Amino acid sequence: MKRSTPLKAKSSAEDYEEQGVSISRKRQRTKPTTSESNEKNKAHIPDEKSIKKIRQELKDRLSERVIPAKLIGLEDEYATLYDILNRTVSMGESNSCLILGGAGTGKTTIVRKAIKELTSLHGDNFFCIDLSGFIQTNDRLALQEISRQLSLQPQLEGQIFHSFADSLIYILNLLKSGNKDTSKPIIFILDEFDLFTQHNKQALLYNLFDVSQDNQAPVAIIGMTRRLDALFLLEKRVKSRFSHRQIHLYSAENFKTFTEIAKNFLRLDNDIEEVDSIYRQHFNERVEELFEETSFSRTVRHIFDSSKGIRGFINLCFGPIARLSAVKPFLLSSDFAEYLIQKQINAKIEIIKGITELELCLLVAIQHINLQQTPTFNFCMVYEEYKNFMNDLAVKGKSMRMRKWDAALKSFEHLVLMELVIPVEGAMKSRKEYRMMRVLLEPNEIFEAVSSHKDCPLVLKNWSQSSRL
Numbered sequence: 075m076k077r078s079t080p081l082k083a084k085s086s087a088e089d090y091e092e093q094g095v096s097i098s099r100k101r102q103r104t105k106p107t108t109s110e111s112n113e114k115n116k117a118h119i120p121d122e123k124s125i126k127k128i129r130q131e132l133k134d135r136l137s138e139r140v141i142p143a144k145l146i147g148l149e150d151e152y153a154t155l156y157d158i159l160n161r162t163v164s165m166g167e168s169n170s171c172l173i174l175g176g177a178g179t180g181k182t183t184i185v186r187k188a189i190k191e192l193t194s195l196h197g198d199n200f201f202c203i204d205l206s207g208f209i210q211t212n213d214r215l216a217l218q219e220i221s222r223q224l225s226l227q228p229q230l231e232g233q234i235f236h237s238f239a240d241s242l243i244y245i246l247n248l249l250k251s252g253n254k255d256t257s258k259p260i261i262f263i264l265d266e267f268d269l270f271t272q273h274n275k276q277a278l279l280y281n282l283f284d285v286s287q288d289n290q291a292p293v294a295i296i297g298m299t300r301r302l303d304a305l306f307l308l309e310k311r312v313k314s315r316f317s318h319r320q321i322h323l324y325s326a327e328n329f330k331t332f333t334e335i336a337k338n339f340l341r342l343d344n345d346i347e348e349v350d351s352i353y354r355q356h357f358n359e360r361v362e363e364l365f366e367e368t369s370f371s372r373t374v375r376h377i378f379d380s381s382k383g384i385r386g387f388i389n390l391c392f393g394p395i396a397r398l399s400a401v402k403p404f405l406l407s408s409d410f411a412e413y414l415i416q417k418q419i420n421a422k423i424e425i426i427k428g429i430t431e432l433e434l435c436l437l438v439a440i441q442h443i444n445l446q447q448t449p450t451f452n453f454c455m456v457y458e459e460y461k462n463f464m465n466d467l468a469v470k471g472k473s474m475r476m477r478k479w480d481a482a483l484k485s486f487e488h489l490v491l492m493e494l495v496i497p498v499e500g501a502m503k504s505r506k507e508y509r510m511m512r513v514l515l516e517p518n519e520i521f522e523a524v525s526s527h528k529d530c531p532l533v534l535k536n537w538s539q540s541s542r543l
């Protein structure tokens with residue numbers, strides 16, 4: 075008897091989640107420790123100023139204005155980058171390096187962290203120039219930005235430049251005029267590096283790499299890009315001046331690391347000023363507990379399985395962080411669940427809301443085909459399933475208008491256009507009726523879409539429901 079109670083609680087909790095009902099009650103059932111800690115948390119009432127401060131800190135992280143204190147799994151890459159930059163700042167050595175990696179793999183984070191650490195050690199004994207290929211779309215804009223950030227405008231005011239090349243040469247000569255001992259080191263950070271390679275004759279890159287190779291003025295040129303083939307975008311004469319140092323960053327290799335990065339994103343550091351320390355401690359404890367909750371950890375797992383990108387998790391945090399207030403001083407898994415349901419699942423259902431009755435029928439036919447352990451299908455199979463359903467209806471004396479092959483094929487093509495159904499690899503070679511496809515909706519999502527569709531006949535709802543039994 076003692077064993078049956080927790081087992082029952084677990085299965086009903088799973089059903090509960092499947093039905094998309096509020097997860098907060100589930101948390102209370104499956105995780106008694108949460109209520110204990112809530113009691114503990116309630117005992118200490120945080121002041122509004124601390125809550126505001128923490129909300130602001132997390133919002134700044136969301137908008138990537140500040141970086142979390144810890145780097146997870148990037149220690150070696152960070153050490154390599156720090157070494158390159160430190161050699162420029164402390165020993166006047168010039169260098170260049172490319173940081174390559176997908177979106178959200180930590181390129182900007184390691185660079186920002188290294189600059190922060192160097193600034194705390196060397197103060198303003200070096201310059202840091204930030205450029206972005208998205209903003210400085212040509213070399214003239216890039217040069218203006220360099221002179222603005224170096225505060226060179228006063229020197230440039232009296233000068234008359236007849237061409238872009240003249241002004242570039244003037245600024246570069248200013249850079250080159252010093253030597254290793256007298257010049258202030260400059261770190262150039264080129265975000266979206268690949269876009270700089272599209273500039274006319276790659277003049278800026280050529281000249282920057284040239285300065286770094288000359289080793290006259292101490293400069294470090296750090297390019298960041300998602301394009302793994304960035305090196306091949308460089309012209310030969312530019313490439314030959316580049317040091318060929320590359321740092322590769324990868325997405326979290328397993329779920330444990332992914333969870334650690336996500337947790338680290340929400341965890342508060344001790345160096346946040348003017349925050350009630352007991353509240354901060356409780357907040358961090360609550361974050362730990364959040365990741366132990368089954369429903370929350372399933373959501374994180376879903377993000378990891380579908381994209382492996384930490385940005386998916388970060389996007390999920392916007393709603394819950396914005397809602398932190400005196401009445402809700404901690405992050406709750408129910409907030410995340412609600413936000414996820416609103417944000418992701420509804421997005422697909424919104425698309426389906428506008429589709430026709432015939433298209434809905436085809437989706438349910440696909441749902442039935444998938445149920446027979448057949449993940450891929452073609453139009454012929456879907457139409458056959460649809461026809462069988464219609465014949466069954468006729469036998470039972472219920473009616474729904476049976477549509478002809480051509481009309482159904484048109485509707486099927488519309489599903490493909492909306493990318494609810496996509497061709498499998500190599501399928502494009504065959505005729506459209508025989509092209510093998512797969513659906514991008516879960517059976518549950520099809521059911522939800524059918525049940526929430528305003529024109530959906532009852533018989534179709536029942537047909538969709540029957541495939542879930």
Ligand SMILES: Nc1ncnc2c1ncn2[C@@H]1O[C@H](COP(=O)(O)OP(=O)(O)OP(=O)(O)O)[C@@H](O)[C@H]1O
Binds near residue numbers: 146335384
């Ligand atoms: N290994 C990690 N450790 C800690 N935080 C990380 C790690 N990887 C990513 N992050 C977090 O993910 C967020 C996105 O990382 P970042 O901005 O550095 O990505 P990126 O590689 O520059 O992406 P993009 O190519 O889109 O610019 C950052 O706010 C950072 O906090």
Ligand SMILES: [Mg+2]
Binds near residue numbers: 181183265
């Ligand atoms: Mg970046």
